[in-house]
Amino acid sequence: MNREALKCVAPALFVLTFSATAQAELQPISEKEMGRVSGQAMVAVDVDGTDTNRFTRVTVGMDAEIQTNIDNVVLGDTGDGSDVKIAQLSLGHISTDQTKVQLDGQTYALNEIVPFVGSDPYFELAERDGEVVGFRMGLNQARGTLSGDITSFSGNLGIELQDASGNPVAAQLFDATGAATHTRATHIGLDDAATDCSAGVQCNALSNLKTLNIGTNNEDGTVGFAKELFVSFQKEAVQWQGNTEGGTPIDAAAGVFLNVPTAMRLDLQTLEQGVPRARTEYIDRGLGLF
Numbered sequence: 001m002n003r004e005a006l007k008c009v010a011p012a013l014f015v016l017t018f019s020a021t022a023q024a025e026l027q028p029i030s031e032k033e034m035g036r037v038s039g040q041a042m043v044a045v046d047v048d049g050t051d052t053n054r055f056t057r058v059t060v061g062m063d064a065e066i067q068t069n070i071d072n073v074v075l076g077d078t079g080d081g082s083d084v085k086i087a088q089l090s091l092g093h094i095s096t097d098q099t100k101v102q103l104d105g106q107t108y109a110l111n112e113i114v115p116f117v118g119s120d121p122y123f124e125l126a127e128r129d130g131e132v133v134g135f136r137m138g139l140n141q142a143r144g145t146l147s148g149d150i151t152s153f154s155g156n157l158g159i160e161l162q163d164a165s166g167n168p169v170a171a172q173l174f175d176a177t178g179a180a181t182h183t184r185a186t187h188i189g190l191d192d193a194a195t196d197c198s199a200g201v202q203c204n205a206l207s208n209l210k211t212l213n214i215g216t217n218n219e220d221g222t223v224g225f226a227k228e229l230f231v232s233f234q235k236e237a238v239q240w241q242g243n244t245e246g247g248t249p250i251d252a253a254a255g256v257f258l259n260v261p262t263a264m265r266l267d268l269q270t271l272e273q274g275v276p277r278a279r280t281e282y283i284d285r286g287l288g289l290f
Contacts, residue, residue, distance in 0.1 A: 046059070048241065060121050066118070067115055068116075069089070083154040084153060088287060088288075089146070092144050094111060094279045094281075119141040124136050134234040134240075135233050140243055142227075146211070152184050154258060155257045156257075156259045157206075159264045161189070161190055163190060168265050169190065169191070170191075174187040188204065188271070189204065202268055216263055217264075226263075229261060231258050239251050
């Protein structure tokens with residue numbers, strides 16, 4: 001859809017919405033009455049960039065708490081592989097320990113749902129010379145657990161690993177051959193000359209990480225809301241702007257791109273042993289989800 005089409009659709013939707021709902025005669029109200037009213041727009045539309053590179057974002061002002069399960073997520077399947085492939089994807093989980101402090105700083109009773117929290121969902125179009133070249137959906141704020149068996153991943157996975165000296169460094173994604181990549185990665189480890197994914201040296205399969213903690217590490221034991229959780233689709237490379245003023249732009253290659261910010265900092269032993277999956281179902285179906 002080009003910009004001219006959007007210009008036609010938006011007014012039409014506006015007219016249809018209000019013609020269907022507003023039946024009463026409009027009457028002016030006084031400034032005194034206006035002073036007693038406060039509010040915030042439910043939907044916001046923002047346009048940024050230049051005539052050559054333009055971004056149009058529609059944000060819905062709402063909050064959601066969910067716990068959901070999806071059997072399989074496959075995106076960007078070309079017949080010879082998938083950009084993203086995750087089995088048994090879950091957002092949120094079920095408490096198995098009433099004394100454990102969860103990511104939101106609260107404790108939950110046994111078998112109570114610990115929700116995944118998202119605020120201000122949005123979708124955004126990227127245009128180049130009047131043609132749509134990219135689309136993304138995301139959340140302005142997100143915090144909670146994301147579980148699944150990841151066998152192929154394209155994008156950024158915000159995990160820190162502690163090197164041999166105990167220093168936290170950004171983890172690197174690798175493909176099946178051990179080459180560093182952000183496209184169809186299968187492994188994760190240290191960006192180091194000694195790393196050998198085939199031998200499991202400072203590198204292990206992404207499927208080892210059964211549950212990811214979405215959020216930001218506040219360095220004081222608490223977890224804040226992540227601001228860059230999104231999935232995008234591009235027919236050519238797009239530099240998506242950060243969700244906050246001064247936020248770092250994110251380069252996405254053609255295809256599907258999943259940006260997953262986490263609050264996780266792992267040592268190499270934990271990476272090798274794996275992060276166990278949080279409980280995401282009430283009934284044991286023998287799938288490792290109970």
